[in-house]
Amino acid sequence: MIFSSNLFIFQFLPIIFLLLLITPKKYQNLILFIGSLIFYAWGEVRYIFIMFASVLVDFVCSNQIEKNRLTHKTRIYLWISVFFNLGMLFAFKYSNFFISNLNALFDLSIRNVNLTLPLGISFYTFQTMSYTIDVYRNKVKADSNIIDFGAYVCLFPQLIAGPIVRYSDIAIELKSRVLNFENMEKGIRIFLLGLSSKVLLANNIGMLWDEIILLPNPSTITLWLGLIAFGFQIYFDFSGYSLMAIGLGRMLGFHFPDNFNYPYISQSMTEFWNRWHITLGSWFKEYVYIPLGGNRKGPLRLAINLFIVWFLTGFWHGAEYNFILWGLYFYVLLLAEKFLLLPFLRKHPILSRLYFIPLILLGWAIFAISDLSLLAQYLTTLFSLTSGYEWIYYLQNYGVILLFCFVFATPVGKWVINKINSTLIQDGLLYLSFIIAVAYLVDSSYNPFLYFRF
Amino acid sequence: MKKPWVAQAFTLTVLLLFIANMVAPIRVFSKFENRYLAQLPPLNVNQIISNQFSINYETYVNDQFFIRDTWISTKALIERLMMKQENNGIYFGKDGYLFDKMIQYPDQLAINQKYMNEFLALYPQLSISVMIPTNSASLLLDKLPNHAPQLNQYTWLKENAIEWPWIDTFSIFKSSNNPVYYKTDHHWTLYGAYLAYSEWISSIGKTPLNWEEFDVKDVKNFLGTYYSKGKPSVFQFDTLSYINPSIVSYSFANTTVDTLIDESKLSQFDKYSAFLYGNPGFAQIITNESEQPSKVLIIKDSYANSFIPFLTQHFDQIDIVDLRGYSGSIKSLVSSQDYDQILILSSFAQFSSDSNFAKLRY
Numbered sequence: 001m002i003f004s005s006n007l008f009i010f011q012f013l014p015i016i017f018l019l020l021l022i023t024p025k026k027y028q029n030l031i032l033f034i035g036s037l038i039f040y041a042w043g044e045v046r047y048i049f050i051m052f053a054s055v056l057v058d059f060v061c062s063n064q065i066e067k068n069r070l071t072h073k074t075r076i077y078l079w080i081s082v083f084f085n086l087g088m089l090f091a092f093k094y095s096n097f098f099i100s101n102l103n104a105l106f107d108l109s110i111r112n113v114n115l116t117l118p119l120g121i122s123f124y125t126f127q128t129m130s131y132t133i134d135v136y137r138n139k140v141k142a143d144s145n146i147i148d149f150g151a152y153v154c155l156f157p158q159l160i161a162g163p164i165v166r167y168s169d170i171a172i173e174l175k176s177r178v179l180n181f182e183n184m185e186k187g188i189r190i191f192l193l194g195l196s197s198k199v200l201l202a203n204n205i206g207m208l209w210d211e212i213i214l215l216p217n218p219s220t221i222t223l224w225l226g227l228i229a230f231g232f233q234i235y236f237d238f239s240g241y242s243l244m245a246i247g248l249g250r251m252l253g254f255h256f257p258d259n260f261n262y263p264y265i266s267q268s269m270t271e272f273w274n275r276w277h278i279t280l281g282s283w284f285k286e287y288v289y290i291p292l293g294g295n296r297k298g299p300l301r302l303a304i305n306l307f308i309v310w311f312l313t314g315f316w317h318g319a320e321y322n323f324i325l326w327g328l329y330f331y332v333l334l335l336a337e338k339f340l341l342l343p344f345l346r347k348h349p350i351l352s353r354l355y356f357i358p359l360i361l362l363g364w365a366i367f368a369i370s371d372l373s374l375l376a377q378y379l380t381t382l383f384s385l386t387s388g389y390e391w392i393y394y395l396q397n398y399g400v401i402l403l404f405c406f407v408f409a410t411p412v413g414k415w416v417i418n419k420i421n422s423t424l425i426q427d428g429l430l431y432l433s434f435i436i437a438v439a440y441l442v443d444s445s446y447n448p449f450l451y452f453r454f
Numbered sequence: 455m456k457k458p459w460v461a462q463a464f465t466l467t468v469l470l471l472f473i474a475n476m477v478a479p480i481r482v483f484s485k486f487e488n489r490y491l492a493q494l495p496p497l498n499v500n501q502i503i504s505n506q507f508s509i510n511y512e513t514y515v516n517d518q519f520f521i522r523d524t525w526i527s528t529k530a531l532i533e534r535l536m537m538k539q540e541n542n543g544i545y546f547g548k549d550g551y552l553f554d555k556m557i558q559y560p561d562q563l564a565i566n567q568k569y570m571n572e573f574l575a576l577y578p579q580l581s582i583s584v585m586i587p588t589n590s591a592s593l594l595l596d597k598l599p600n601h602a603p604q605l606n607q608y609t610w611l612k613e614n615a616i617e618w619p620w621i622d623t624f625s626i627f628k629s630s631n632n633p634v635y636y637k638t639d640h641h642w643t644l645y646g647a648y649l650a651y652s653e654w655i656s657s658i659g660k661t662p663l664n665w666e667e668f669d670v671k672d673v674k675n676f677l678g679t680y681y682s683k684g685k686p687s688v689f690q691f692d693t694l695s696y697i698n699p700s701i702v703s704y705s706f707a708n709t710t711v712d713t714l715i716d717e718s719k720l721s722q723f724d725k726y727s728a729f730l731y732g733n734p735g736f737a738q739i740i741t742n743e744s745e746q747p748s749k750v751l752i753i754k755d756s757y758a759n760s761f762i763p764f765l766t767q768h769f770d771q772i773d774i775v776d777l778r779g780y781s782g783s784i785k786s787l788v789s790s791q792d793y794d795q796i797l798i799l800s801s802f803a804q805f806s807s808d809s810n811f812a813k814l815r816y
Contacts, residue, residue, distance in 0.1 A: 007515045014472045042508050188461040214558045215603060241651035393539070393601040400536040434464060436532055442516055442525035 001042040003191075003244040004162070004198045006441050012039065020179060020252075026238055028034070029151040029174070030435045032155055032252070036154035038121065047118040055150045057084045058128040058144070062135040066142035074136055081132035081133065085125040097319035120160035123318060128153055131167040133287060148174055157248035159243045163259035170254050177253030187250030192434050194243025199437040201408065202236035204401045205229050208394060219388025223381050227361040229398070230368050232405040235264065236237040238277065264409045265362070267352035268345045269333045272360065280316075284309050299339075306338075307331055317367070322375060326366040333359065470732070474520040481518065486526070488682040488723055491517040497518060505746075530685050539599040544684025545591070547598050550637045552680035553591035554691070554803065556605045563806040567614060570798075573814040574618060577788065583794045586611060586623040586805050587642060587757055590635035593627055607802040621657060623650045636692045639678020640728060640803065644670065644695035644760055651764040658795055660768055668697045676725045694725045699766045701743075704730070706737035706774075714739070714763050729759035735779030738770040750795040751788065752813070753777065755804040767796075777810040784814060 001008050016035045023031050041048040061081040065074045096112045103110055131152075134140045152174055158165045167174075211217060212226035242259035249256040261274040263282065273281050292305040307328075314327015345352040365382070369375040395402075398439040407413040420426055468762035484491050493694070495501065495510035502508075519525065522534045528597065530541065537544050545553040574582060588607035591598060598604055608624045615622075626649050634646030644649070645665070676694040698715045705711075710732070719728035730737065733756055749771040752758055765772055775784070788796070798814075805811070 006519060007512050008473060010468060010471050010519075011515065014468055042503060045503055055580040091552040100547075114784065127464075184465075185458065185461040188464050189458075192460065192464060211603075216558065216605070390603045393599060393603065395711065397536075397538050397540065423458055427458055427463075428462045430462050434460075434467070436528070439528040439532065442519045442522055443529045444516065 001039050003241065003248070004195060004437075004441065006438070007354060008305060009438070011194075017038065019253075023314065029145075029146055029148050032129065032156075033151040033154060036151065036156040036159060038197060039156040040159060043119060044116065050121075051154055052127055054085075054124065055146070055153045057081060057269060058132050059146050059149050060152070062132050062142035062149075064143060065132070065135050066144075066397070069138075071373060078132060078136045079165065082129060083258075084177055085129040089121060089125045090116075092121055095217055095318045123162055123164055124159060126152060126164055127158075127166065130164075130287060134166065142176075143167075143171075155249075155254075157245040157254070159251070161238070161245070162277065162279060163242050163245060164258055165254075165256050166282050166283075169257055170249075173254050176302055179253055183250050183253050187247045187252075189430065190250060191244050191247030192430050194240045194245075194247055195431040195437050196430075197236040197243060197408070198238030198240070199240075199440050200433060201401070201405055202233050202240055206233035206237070206403055208398045209233055211395070213369070218381065218386070219391060220381060220384065220386045222388060222391040223378060224361070225391050225394060227364050227382075227400070231264070231361055231364050232402070234364065234367075235260070235409060237404065237453070264357075265411065266335050266356055267344060267349060269330055269359070270337050270342060272356070273330070273334070281312070283314055285321065288312060289316065302338075302362060303335060306335060310334070318370070322366055322370045322371045326363060329363055329366055360441075471520055475518065476705070477516070478518070478520050481522075484517075484523070484527040486523040486721060488679075504561070512542075522797065526685065527687075528571055530687050534687050539602065541684045541686070543681050544686075545602055545604075546684065546688075547591075549595070550690030550758060551590065551594060551597040551602070552638050552684055552686065553594075553598060554589055554680065554683075554756065555602075556589070556591070556607070557603050557665055559605065559610065560807045562809060563653060564773070566805055566808070566811040569811045569814050570618060573784075573798075574708055576785070576815070580788070580793065581658065583621050583657065584615065584618045585623060585650060585654060585799045586615060586802050587623050587646075587650065587755060587799075588802045592802075593624065593635065607806075611802070621650070621654050623653060624774070626653055627652075629673050636676070636678050636680075636694075637690055638681035639676070639726060639759055640680055641678065641760065641803070647757075647761040648674070648764060651761055654797065655765075655768060663764075663767060668698055668699075670695050673720045675722070675723055678726060694720075696729065696760065697763050699763050701766055702740040702742055704737065704739050705734050706731060706734035714766075724767065726756070726759070730754075730762060730774070731781060733759070733776045734774075735776055735781065737774040738776070739766065741770050741772070742768045748794045749773070749791060750797065751791070751793045752797050752799060754797075754799045755801055755808075757801045757804075777778075777809065777813045780810075780813065783816050785816060 001012060003009075010037075016031070019031050019035070020028055037051065038046060040051055058081055061077040061084075064077045065163055068074055068077070095115075099110050099112055102108055131140070135142045143152070150168060152170065155165075206229070208229040209226050212222055212229065215222065218226070239260035246258070248257045257279055259278050261275040262276065263272050266272040266275055289305055289309050292308060293301055294305065295302045297305075307401055310327045310331035312323060312327070313330075314324045317323045317326065341355075345355065362379075362382075364376065365378055370380055407416070417429070470601045480493065481491050482493070483489070487673065491494045492510065492513040492516055497507060500506075502772050516522075530719075533541055537538055540555060540603075543555050545555050548603040570584070584802060589609065591604050591609040595606070611620070611622075611624070627646065630645070630649060632643075634642055634649060636643055646763045648665055648668070673696070674792040677689070677776065678692065681689055696715055698713060703710050703712055704714055709731075711806075714730055716728045716731045719725060720778075739762070748769050750765065751767045751773045752762060755778070756761075757778065762772060762774065773787070773793075775787070800808075
């Protein structure tokens with residue numbers, strides 16, 4: 001199930017909240033666990049077993065680590081958990097990538113495995129893995145209640161597309177939290193912001209990108225416009241989904257970490273990655289970069305460590321070469337910034353953006369186009385002055401939505417809303433955008449789910 | 455008002471719609487959208503395991519959503535406020551013209567081209583004609599929104615159809631003074647059908663009748679498929695014209711009538727389906743009008759439905775095959791009947807996307 005659907009908003013949501021309201025505190029996590037399983041199984045029933053396995057393996061491993069503290073056994077259980085989580089991720093997400101590469105390299109004909117990627121597997125394997133590692137590091141205590149732990153692993157708001165919520169983030173709230181008006185109020189607001197981002201901004205601007213990528217003879221201006229459209233789409237889609245998750249979590253009484261903080265106002269790639277998908281960046285930092293030695297072992301090791309982190313970050317986004325390329329693209333830029341550019345960029349607010357914006361857009365081209373020959377063709381046209389006038393039509397059709405995207409991708413939108421200084425109008429606008437979003441969901445000819453690769 | 459209220463409004467809205475969706479009566483057909491709405495899918499283990507249930511159930515929730523038509527109109531209004539010149543693949547052109555948007559040829563086009571070649575190679579001894587009218591957007595380029603991207607279907611035909619016994623309707627349409635396409639529908643007008651008829655009849659050595667010789671009747675307030683798909687908030691009605699020549703019999707699907715026009719449909723929304731009673735897989739017209747006994751086979755899509763009534767003066771047996779609903783063999787049909795003419799008449803939109811053209815070879 002996805003949040004941005006009438007089924008979720010008008011059936012799943014009222015039912016689960018009504019159930020929680022009448023359920024005694026003691027059984028609330030059970031309701032959440034079962035509800036989340038239904039949420040997860042909705043699109044692909046069979047993968048519910050993966051969920052069970054995930055819960056069971058990490059539950060057993062973490063509790064065994066807890067029980068065998070200070071013995072060598074802790075290591076064994078840690079490796080079982082890491083091996084299991086990465087193994088699942090590898091099996092479902094990467095096996096076809098490696099099979100087709102082996103086939104191409106050695107002229108073999110191993111058949112592809114016919115598996116659809118379980119929804120959100122890249123997110124929850126990271127979450128459960130970090131939990132067992134944290135238990136091993138003695139940062140959190142292993143949860144001895146399998147229902148509570150199951151509720152954490154499957155928790156429907158954060159199950160599918162981030163933010164990556166670590167067990168330590170919500171350990172206390174998992175045991176005791178309150179369904180109260182204040183959380184409800186705050187949560188609904190955040191949810192509505194996210195819903196509007198996804199349905200009104202991301203979906204609408206996404207149609208422009210989807211069309212431009214199909215044009216047989218696009219002009220240079222049109223292709224740059226396409227990248228702007230994609231940049232807005234992925235931002236509002238992803239941040240909108242995170243906001244919906246954070247809002248839903250809050251409604252239930254959980255405080256999830258923020259995931260986006262106006263990434264497009266950055267002055268450097270370094271800053272961008274502190275503002276974009278924040279929970280993923282800090283996950284890699286905590287569980288890959290720092291264990292590798294971080295920046296404490298000299299410039300050469302730093303360069304190698306960063307290479308590993310960015311290779312993995314790219315590859316995490318999808319089992320295709322373009323995602324690896326995309327990760328390494330940032331690796332090169334980040335390295336250049338670290339050793340050379342950063343002091344300059346920080347001092348020049350305008351020049352830095354002339355550097356940042358075109359390069360982030362180029363990055364999106366690499367991200368969005370998996371077919372490498374098509375990518376090469378796209379990049380060529382971006383820099384060859386191909387003429388054409390479709391962009392005039394597109395600007396006229398998407399001008400209003402582009403303006404909205406610009407306003408809300410920067411702090412301008414917040415500034416304007418705060419300036420209004422009337423709760424009636426502010427809430428009215430939010431409610432209006434909810435109603436319009438529902439209209440778009442009822443007549444939903446276009447509502448893509450971008451994270452099927454993640 | 456100082457106190458925030460959006461959370462309460464949201465909760466109330468969700469609860470009210472939750473209840474309204476449960477108690478509102480199930481609708482079967484939407485006049486507004488001119489289509490059948492999804493019904494509650496059957497719930498059983500197979501349906502759940504194959505994930506069909508979840509897919510169908512979501513469609514059902516959306517299709518049966520409380521006051522669905524109002525939500526759709528709301529969306530259309532917002533789109534208009536955003537100055538969108540298209541919706542759901544339909545361009546809102548100038549002078550009330552709606553067009554279907556095509557920016558890429560479907561993959562099926564090349565496949566159907568191959569099928570057509572194979573079909574023509576099967577019957578070298580027969581007199582076959584191929585007519586593939588383009589959509590209105592290819593003809594009325596100046597009526598499209600400014601700089602709107604659009605493939606010109608005629609370009610493809612000029613390059614590819616010339617290998618076939620192709621009847622080029624585009625050129626005569628270009629010089630026509632009367633409208634040959636509807637504003638709100640994907641079909642050609644009766645006049646467009648007439649021009650195509652006269653071009654084809656001349657090409658097979660017969661003499662077409664003059665336009666004035668037909669008894670043309672008009673039906674006002676016609677809204678077609680482009681309208682239903684694009685749902686423009688501003689639009690102009692079309693006038694649907696038809697002729698109803700006298701025939702001996704028209705038989706299709708165990709039914710035999712003595713008219714080509716289903717007049718009951720003319721007062722309904724989907725007026726175009728009055729022609730030939732829609733699209734049966736196989737149908738046969740017997741006339742006694744023709745100068746000498748002659749038989750024709752028309753393999754067609756719905757474009758032919760307004761075109762075929764013009765032929766009654768020239769043939770005494772008109773066999774009609776619509777590949778979408780035809781399960782017989784074309785080969786045995788052709789060998790059992792001694793056709794003087796075979797005409798393949800399909801719109802470009804159909805020809806470029808319909809996989810049923812595979813049946814041409816069997």
